[in-house]
Amino acid sequence: MTDQPHTEEITRLSCDVLVIGAGGAGLRAAIEARLAGKKTIVISKSLFGKAHTVMAEGGAAAALGNVNSRDSWKVHFRDTMRGGKFMNNYRMAQLHAQEAAQRVWELETYGALFDRTADGKISQRNFGGHEYPRLAHVGDRTGLEMIRTLQQKIVSLQQEDQREHGDYDARLRILDETTITRLLKDGNRVSGAFGYKRSNGELLAIEAPAVVLATGGIGKSFKVTSNSWEYTGDGHALALRAGATLLNMEFIQFHPTGMVWPPSVRGILVTESVRGDGGVLRNSEGDRFMFNYIPDVFRAQYAETEDEGDRWYTDPDNNRRPPELLPRDEVARAINAEVKAGRGTEHGGVFLDIASRRDADYITKQLPSMYHQFKELADVDITAEAMEVGPTCHYIMGGIEVAAEDAQTKVTGLYAAGEVAGGMHGSNRLGGNSLSDLLVFGKRAGEHAAAYVDGLEERPKLAESQIEVATSEALRPLQPTSGKAENPFGLQSEMQDINHSLVGIIRRAEELEEAIDKLRGLADRINNVRVPGGRAYNPGWHLALDLYNMLLVSNCTALAALERSESRGGHTREDAPKMDAKWRKINLVCATADKDTPITDSRVSLKRQPVPTIPAELLELFEPDELAKYLTEEELHLGLAAATDAEDGE
Numbered sequence: 001m002t003d004q005p006h007t008e009e010i011t012r013l014s015c016d017v018l019v020i021g022a023g024g025a026g027l028r029a030a031i032e033a034r035l036a037g038k039k040t041i042v043i044s045k046s047l048f049g050k051a052h053t054v055m056a057e058g059g060a061a062a063a064l065g066n067v068n069s070r071d072s073w074k075v076h077f078r079d080t081m082r083g084g085k086f087m088n089n090y091r092m093a094q095l096h097a098q099e100a101a102q103r104v105w106e107l108e109t110y111g112a113l114f115d116r117t118a119d120g121k122i123s124q125r126n127f128g129g130h131e132y133p134r135l136a137h138v139g140d141r142t143g144l145e146m147i148r149t150l151q152q153k154i155v156s157l158q159q160e161d162q163r164e165h166g167d168y169d170a171r172l173r174i175l176d177e178t179t180i181t182r183l184l185k186d187g188n189r190v191s192g193a194f195g196y197k198r199s200n201g202e203l204l205a206i207e208a209p210a211v212v213l214a215t216g217g218i219g220k221s222f223k224v225t226s227n228s229w230e231y232t233g234d235g236h237a238l239a240l241r242a243g244a245t246l247l248n249m250e251f252i253q254f255h256p257t258g259m260v261w262p263p264s265v266r267g268i269l270v271t272e273s274v275r276g277d278g279g280v281l282r283n284s285e286g287d288r289f290m291f292n293y294i295p296d297v298f299r300a301q302y303a304e305t306e307d308e309g310d311r312w313y314t315d316p317d318n319n320r321r322p323p324e325l326l327p328r329d330e331v332a333r334a335i336n337a338e339v340k341a342g343r344g345t346e347h348g349g350v351f352l353d354i355a356s357r358r359d360a361d362y363i364t365k366q367l368p369s370m371y372h373q374f375k376e377l378a379d380v381d382i383t384a385e386a387m388e389v390g391p392t393c394h395y396i397m398g399g400i401e402v403a404a405e406d407a408q409t410k411v412t413g414l415y416a417a418g419e420v421a422g423g424m425h426g427s428n429r430l431g432g433n434s435l436s437d438l439l440v441f442g443k444r445a446g447e448h449a450a451a452y453v454d455g456l457e458e459r460p461k462l463a464e465s466q467i468e469v470a471t472s473e474a475l476r477p478l479q480p481t482s483g484k485a486e487n488p489f490g491l492q493s494e495m496q497d498i499n500h501s502l503v504g505i506i507r508r509a510e511e512l513e514e515a516i517d518k519l520r521g522l523a524d525r526i527n528n529v530r531v532p533g534g535r536a537y538n539p540g541w542h543l544a545l546d547l548y549n550m551l552l553v554s555n556c557t558a559l560a561a562l563e564r565s566e567s568r569g570g571h572t573r574e575d576a577p578k579m580d581a582k583w584r585k586i587n588l589v590c591a592t593a594d595k596d597t598p599i600t601d602s603r604v605s606l607k608r609q610p611v612p613t614i615p616a617e618l619l620e621l622f623e624p625d626e627l628a629k630y631l632t633e634e635e636l637h638l639g640l641a642a643a644t645d646a647e648d649g650e
């Protein structure tokens with residue numbers, strides 16, 4: 001079928017900074033752009049306040065040093081690099097560690113109220129991979145408080161605009177239940193975006209010289225996930241089609257503890273705070289099996305006996321932490337191995353037990369959401385019985401390639417922050433590092449987007465021809481087709497199965513090849529998706545458009561996972577089980593062939609790109625023995641020589 005030109009009515013809007021996504025990263029970016037005086041529009045696919053960030057439970061990691069004064073940005077940086085197995089964009093990890101504390105304090109000036117220590121400071125809890133208690137939290141509902149506070153700040157800025165300009169929306173406007181389907185460009189500069197309102201199908205073209213992508217992750221491409229419906233990789237796909245690049249899309253975090261039973265709730269997250277607050281993992285034989293899975297790179301930092309691990313909760317300075325608090329990739333793989341070895345629970349998970357370790361009062365106070373989640377969804381009282389848990393697709397470390405300082409992508413005027421951006425977390429994210437990432441890089445993206453607009457001599461122009469193409473693309477699933485019409489829900493389920501079984505937690509080359517083949521087979525069928533009904537509240541139409549994004553992003557993940565023949569962080573290859581220092585020097589970068597790719601084209605190319613060298617002053621923060629586990633001999637030699645030179649020069 002050839003798409004006919006459309007003579008649709010299109011609502012036209014204009015602003016200086018367009019923020020796509022109203023989670024933590026988007027809202028923080030919007031606040032910064034508005035504070036810089038820019039006319040800002042924030043778009044959200046879901047209802048305002050319902051972004052994924054609201055679901056975050058455990059907390060925001062920042063080296064405030066409130067519970068252990070030995071904490072500092074340097075320790076946080078070290079933990080983040082270790083967690084990411086040294087694949088992190090070191091500069092992002094450094095900025096994040098240096099600025100996270102300031103961003104958390106700033107949230108309190110906006111009205112957030114974190115839990116307190118006995119002496120009235122912001123309380124911090126333990127989490128996997130963090131050397132000291134570091135997660136500022138509000139019970140197990142931290143994301144809710146973060147979103148509430150950022151929204152409150154936005155409302156206060158709108159009230160200011162009402163006083164000054166007689167219009168709440170004068171400089172900061174929210175459009176919720178609105179999906180962006182295409183970025184618009186003028187040469188290599190972004191010029192705006194195109195989308196539709198979910199409630200009535202109204203089409204929108206928004207002129208904006210700077211656009212911040214803050215659309216979150218990709219989890220809905222997998223069958224078992226902790227992510228909500230809106231995580232369909234839209235921002236990744238929008239960026240790719242506009243000519244930006246995606247980095248290391250093979251690194252996907254499978255959180256070790258999702259619910260496994262009943263089937264209707266499979267994948268829903270069980271926060272890591274349960275383990276941070278003393279919960280332990282046991283197999284069906286009652287063994288605390290994590291002691292058998294401490295990898296060599298972490299052996300020095302983790303307890304060897306249950307007694308030592310238990311003592312750590314009250315005396316962390318003189319004991320090593322229990323292996324239940326290893327980084328997530330390690331714990332997820334261990335659970336997978338136990339279940340595979342026949343030591344799993346009846347429903348294919350393992351037991352997570354806090355009931356025998358803490359009293360009921362403590363559990364209901366520290367973990368109120370977990371208590372209610374299990375009581376209401378699984379009829380399990382976690383103060384009295386163990387939970388059944390197993391790995392669930394949770395977070396993507398890969399994402400849009402950005403510059404560390406200003407969050408700009410390869411497309412001029414296009415910025416990305418939050419989960420949609422890549423690099424910060426390397427091959428594996430530490431729990432709590434996302435919420436602080438949103439604040440640090442959300443602010444940077446908003447600030448630099450505003451500065452970019454200030455520096456423009458001429459605004460990029462919207463091209464009517466692009467709006468016409470975008471209109472045809474958006475309405476395509478509602479048009480008749482000459483081929484066999486496909487159902488979007490069935491295809492999504494097929495794609496989720498392919499990713500789950502062939503690109504999941506444990507990968508093999510032949511299975512990845514099979515996945516690439518099967519995804520290719522889906523491409524034509526997705527182009528033939530047609531849905532009944534009109535444009536008002538039509539979930540079939542919405543999903544039909546999301547499918548294009550899911551397919552493009554799934555292709556990137558499968559290709560990169562096949563290419564990287566080693567195991568590291570959120571990428572485990574059964575046929576290449578070791579981490580290989582040579583691979584640490586290589587970023588895998590995806591692009592589309594065209595700089596203005598139509599949504600019907602799901603082909604991507606992959607290339608290798610060198611990982612920037614970590615400067616000597618940051619390498620010095622690690623012991624040489626530890627570096628030797630990650631770096632090649634050549635790098636080690638050069639890095640340490642440079643460090644010595646730097647010291648000599650002081």
Ligand SMILES: Cc1cc2nc3c(=O)[nH]c(=O)nc-3n(C[C@H](O)[C@H](O)[C@H](O)COP(=O)(O)OP(=O)(O)OC[C@H]3O[C@@H](n4cnc5c(N)ncnc54)[C@H](O)[C@@H]3O)c2cc1C
Pocket residue numbers: 020021022023024025026043044045046050051052053054055056057058059060061142143178179180181214215216217226227228230234235269394395417418419420431432433434435436438
């Ligand atoms: C259950 C759960 C618990 C978690 N707990 C923690 C924790 O304790 N600590 C931590 O650090 N991390 C945690 N995480 C991870 C963290 O919550 C996320 O990584 C983070 O919130 C992502 O924020 P974001 O701003 O990048 O995106 P989001 O908060 O997901 O926001 C994305 C926004 O983009 C919009 N959007 C998407 N596509 C489009 C489109 N095409 N057009 C318009 N709008 C669009 C969405 O509607 C939404 O408004 C948790 C994740 C889950 C699932």
